[in-house]
Amino acid sequence: MTISESKTPQKFLKVHSDQIFLLGSILTSFGILLVTVGGSWDITNHLLNKPETFFSPPHALLYLGVAISLVGVILSLFGWKNLQNFKELYSISLKIKLIGISLLIGAGPFDFIWHSNFGLDGFLSPPHLTLITGMFLCSIGGMIGISRYLKINNFKNTLSNYLLILAVLPVWLSGTGMISSLSLPFSNTDYFEFNPEPTFALLIATLAFPFLISLSMLLVFRLSNFRFGMMSILGGLFLLIYSLTAIVPNFAILDSTQFYMLNLIPFVISDIILLLNKSRKSLIFVGGLLGSIFYMVYYPYVMYTFNEVLLGKLVSPSLIYFVYFELIESVLMYAVIPAILMGIFAAIISEKFSKKILMSKL
């Protein structure tokens, strides 16, 4: 091998280092997307037939996602090491991803040991919390990496902007996982009683879900430089994933898919409002609107949190929508105002977040 030949890979790495970093960020985000899909499917599986072993298809999808994210973080590290410019700007993304992936990898054996010792585990358990925190951090790292790459390379008005949907969707889904684990009563087992206190859980769900919906939607809108359609696509994909993992596997509530898909309406309306008028008032209105629909967007599982406090009924899989619809008016009566306020708060915060992510001085 000649000296020039041996230098070729190094040269390639240096020339394409930022693209390698982007690829790493994309894989990290895509991996987390798989993890969240596997996680949501796993919850449904637990509700329907309680798997008692570690080796189940949702777990396989979940850990495939972890493997893809790991490859993504390694690529990000390689890319970052060889960056010639903007190394400092990408470092926060890399650091967050490294912490996140460490937690994710650690959660695997931790979960296996937990299952082996305590059998069926609840939603909120130490290994699951480790996993969810790792997911959330990796998705944040991936989102920052993708967003900054697009900003630095001035991809403001190109199709590449659609990568932002892949960047934000895992953040939304893993954030959902975190809020769900702190609010759903699925965590008591023979060994541990980790179910959150019902009133605390209700408050968490009422405040955090509207905030997360509004923040995710307005973040993708701002990061994409106010591009029309981004919110509808992001919202539509969220609804698709949630319906495929939480509604379709349960044949008893399959006919409620049409109800669930109606949630696309406020997402599209938000897009249209902001196409016509991008003023601060419009953004705040849209934030409030998106916050107000949280009980519908988080169908069916959010019902369990409210049922604990308002009805206390035994909800088996075939009764899910009976209890959900029995509760819908009461929940909205109590929760719609705080939900709107949290949506508005998220609209304001999204401006600060997007500026930080994009480092507006760039």
Added chain:
Amino acid sequence: MIYFTLTVFVLPEQYLSNEQLNPQPYFEVELSESEISLGESFRLNIVSENRGDYGDIHIVSAAFPDLIEIGDVIEIVTYDFTQSPVYLVPGDEISYGYSSGLESTLSKYPSIEALNRPIQSGAKNHFEFVVTPEKSGIFTIYVKSVDIPHTSNLSHYPYSGVLDHQDEYVLVYLVNVNP
């Protein structure tokens, strides 16, 4: 406006008017002996069935009001339910009132619950155990079955009889254990 009208008022009415599933449990029990000597064993074989609609959960419970703990007295020999059996000990929190607001009480004696999640219409399951009493006298066994969703009185079997610690009807089986 249309969205909120549809999701909060129109569709909920429509879904709530759908009929709920109505699974109906039933079981037959075969007792190998009605009288044994202390140190001997007897078998209790339960064949349970869902005679109604598809159900989410099918539970068959065998309780032992004369025991403080199951220990070596009960040994399961046949079990083909989909979920592992659940062993309850006195003091465990147990639920009842499945149709309305769920309530809970504390278990007064040990029991074993056999579970199927879900249960198809017409499905049959077997649950057999060997009992070796440790003292003489009458050995009592309570057997009952519950299907979830618990939509009517038929979601429980038997429909009448002795009430147990969950305020639910049970069939009582007695074996005389001679000293």
